[in-house]
Amino acid sequence: MIVIGIVGFFSSFSGWGYLSYKVTILLSVFVLAGFTIFQLVNFYKEDIKKKVKERKYYLYSKSRVDPRISLMGRIKIQILNYFNDVISTIQFKPRLSFLLVGSSVLLGMFIPFALDNLCICSQPITVSTRLTRAFQESYCKDKEICFVYLTLPEDPSNSMILQVHTRNEPIETTVRLSKLDLPSSHPVEWKTNSFISVSEIIKEEPRFVSYIEFNSLSESTNYKFNFTITTKDGPIKSVNYGFKTFSSGVGDGGLKFIVGGDLNLNSDATDLARIGKDFNPDFVVIGGDIAYENGIGSCYRRWDEKINFLTQYFSYDQQYNSNNNNTNSNNNSFIKFLTPLLMSIGNHESGAFFQTHDQVPFYFKYFLFNIGDSKKPVKERLSYHIHKLPFGISLASLDSCVVSTWDQQTQWLDNQWSNEKYNNTSKLVVYHHPIYTSRRNINDKIPTMGQKSIVPLFDHYKVPFAFENHEHLFKRTKPLFNNKAININNNSSLNSKLGTVYVGDGSWGTSKYNRKPQEASENTLPWYLAKRSEINHLWFVTISNQEIIVEAFSPDNNKIDRVEYYR
Ligand SMILES: [Fe+2]
Structure with missing residues (x-):
């Protein structure tokens, strides 16, 4: 079973692209058939010895090899002797040998075939192969x-x-x-x-x-x-x-969009999508x-x-x-x-x-x-981009150190926000890994790098909202400026003089629970958080000339948060 497990493990390498399918089949057959023969020889060694007197079968590997022969010569003789032992064993138990070796060859071919193109993925954990997907x-x-x-x-x-x-x-x-x-x-x-x-x-x-x-x-x-x-x-x-x-200006009605992250397709995710669709974003x-x-x-x-x-x-x-x-x-x-x-x-x-x-x-x-x-080589397509939206809004989608670090985007973002096209816009940002984390430590590598290089830009350009993800929780920070919380009496109503509110943290179906959000007054939250909970949700954003309203809804269509930002 251990050998089959090892063969299975290496067979999976073809699915991950490390070995070709043909190589894994050859290796698998070689290992399984070889191991079967080795076990057969060991198992029947004693029985074959007993037959020596009848001169019917002979065991060669126990023969003394002349020590005066060179090391390579002795190794060669021992290998030949072992092959002769294999032949003796097959002659001793021909039917059983062919049955077992034949079975191990078939198994050696089947394991790579069954595990070819193995896929193991999370949220939820599923395993499939080319065979099961067929x-x-x-x-x-x-x-x-x-x-x-x-x-x-x-x-x-x-x-x-x-x-x-x-x-x-x-x-x-x-x-x-x-x-x-x-x-x-x-x-x-x-x-x-x-x-x-x-x-x-x-x-x-x-x-x-x-x-x-x-x-x-x-x-x-x-x-x-x-x-x-x-x-x-x-x-x-x-x-x-x-x-x-x-619209390139103010347009009709208002601008509406939804923000979610960390998408796990379950009933919560579909309920949220239904609510999102009704919002007509x-x-x-x-x-x-x-x-x-x-x-x-x-x-x-x-x-x-x-x-x-x-x-x-x-x-x-x-x-x-x-x-x-x-x-x-x-x-x-x-x-x-x-x-x-x-x-x-x-x-x-x-x-x-x-x-x-x-x-x-x-x-x-x-x-x-x-x-x-579409005309560029894939390698030249950037992982961060900016979008000009109606009502004087811009939304920058950033890469939180997946292929581009914060540092690598800082100059680009500064150039964008300072140019004529964007300098008068209310600047929103969305990215994956939070800088003000709801679950992990804000002193971890990615948040720390973000606080040093990109947050000063958020402060300088008065970003009202940053949409964060990754941690499978609901959270809203207090307004933050210069890495400090700004305490306000009514924490759901803000104005443009205040800092950035970071909302998140990516749970479009990935949260295990749907628990009521904790308030900061409960004294169980880190200094920068206003609210937090394990609850699936989406953020709904409504923008007009006067305000930006950011609301969170849970899968049962309950509003769990609302922040109004007056422009
Ligand atoms: Fe993530």
């Missing part, structure tokens, strides 16, 4: 469009980025785009061939991600589009999709640890599950009269409206913090946040 339906089928989702570009008032997953390799994509509210307008049609293959990472099924960048759009406008991907296996046509560009922010595939290529279905979940909850079917619109070539009577997604990178997108770009197999291929990134 019995599950793939999310990405032949000649179908598997996933379509929008990501938020830097300026969503004039651009959007679309990602499309297919199993078939694209040759080119023809896109047709028209304004939904102008039925007489002719669609704009263009061709693009930006795509990337993920097949080498996924291995067991082909996968291609096509990128469609929508540029030069009008602000606050409903658009309708469809596309046809030409592949070697024939064209793949999409249904009609839609999106609305953002302009975009959805996920602050890292999205799929929990841990940088393992064979865990690609975790991404499929999460993308399927997000597109299911954050797209809206809307009826439209196709007779009034000559842009429709598919004669569908509905449009699937897409809500743009905005992500921050988390440690489970690569498996750890302080990793290299190459150690992130999916994230940079699946989500683009800058127009022009």
Whole structure:
């Protein structure tokens, strides 16, 4: 059993990409068959000895080897003797030997086969292999469009980025785009061939991600589009999709978005997504640890599950009269409206913090946040980005030391916030690892580095809210400035003279409990925290010219927190 365990352990290396599948099969057969023969020889040694007098069988390994022969010569003789012993044993018990050796060869081939492309991932812990996944339906089928989702570009008032997953390799994509509210307008049609293959990472099924960048759009406008991907296996046509560009100024109503992180698909997560959908957000922010595939290529279905979940909850079917619109070539009577997604990178997108770009197999291929990134090599796509939003808001998505350290982003963020485009905006930030932690120590490496290099920028530019994640708790800090808490009488009402409130900490289904938040007055909290609890939640942000309202809701639709910031 121990040997089988060892073989299984090394066989799993092929799934993790350290050994090729053929090498693991050869090694596995060699080790198991060799061990079986070794055991057979040992087991029948005494019985064979007894047969020596009958001169039927002979044991060679016990023969004396002339000590005058060189060491290498003696080793060679002993090896030959051992092979002769193997032959003697097989002759002594031919049927049993062939049965056991044959079984161990088959087992040696089966173990690597059964463990090929092993995936072990967390939240929740699941184990699957190429074999077990063969019995599950793939999310990405032949000649179908598997996933379509929008990501938020830097300026969503004039651009959007679309990602499309297919199993078939694209040759080119023809896109047709028209304004939904102008039925007489002719669609704009263009061709693009930006795509990337993920097949080498996924291995067991082909996968291609096509990128469609929508540029030069009008602000606050409903658009309708469809596309046809030409592949070697024939064209793949999409249904009609839609999106609305953002306002470049104040827009109608207000700006609304939700923020969550550390996504574990359970009933709490779906309840929260349902509440989030009812909020009708302009975009959805996920602050890292999205799929929990841990940088393992064979865990690609975790991404499929999460993308399927997000597109299911954050797209809206809307009826439209196709007779009034000559842009429709598919004669569908509905449009699937897409809500743009905005992500921050988390440690489970690569498996750890302080990793290299190459150690992130999916994230940079699946989500683009800058127009022009589709033409860039994956390695040049940055893990941090900034977004210009209506009502004088900007939102920077930062990398909390997964592939870029705080230091590496400080100058970039300072340049962004100080330039004409952003200097008059209310500056919000989202990232994965908290700087003001709810569970761990704020003197740990990543928080300390953050307090030294990036928090002074938050202070200087008067960031009202930082959305943090990673710790699977709910928390809100007191307003903090210069690494000190500012005590205010009514801790849910703030103004722009005060410091930054850090909210988090990423529990979109990952918290084990749903407990009522503790208040700071209970004296059980660290100096910087106003509230904390183990409870699944999402943050709901509503922005107008006058205020930024940040509220947290639990899966049972109870408001567990509210902070108003007067601009
Ligand atoms: Fe994390």
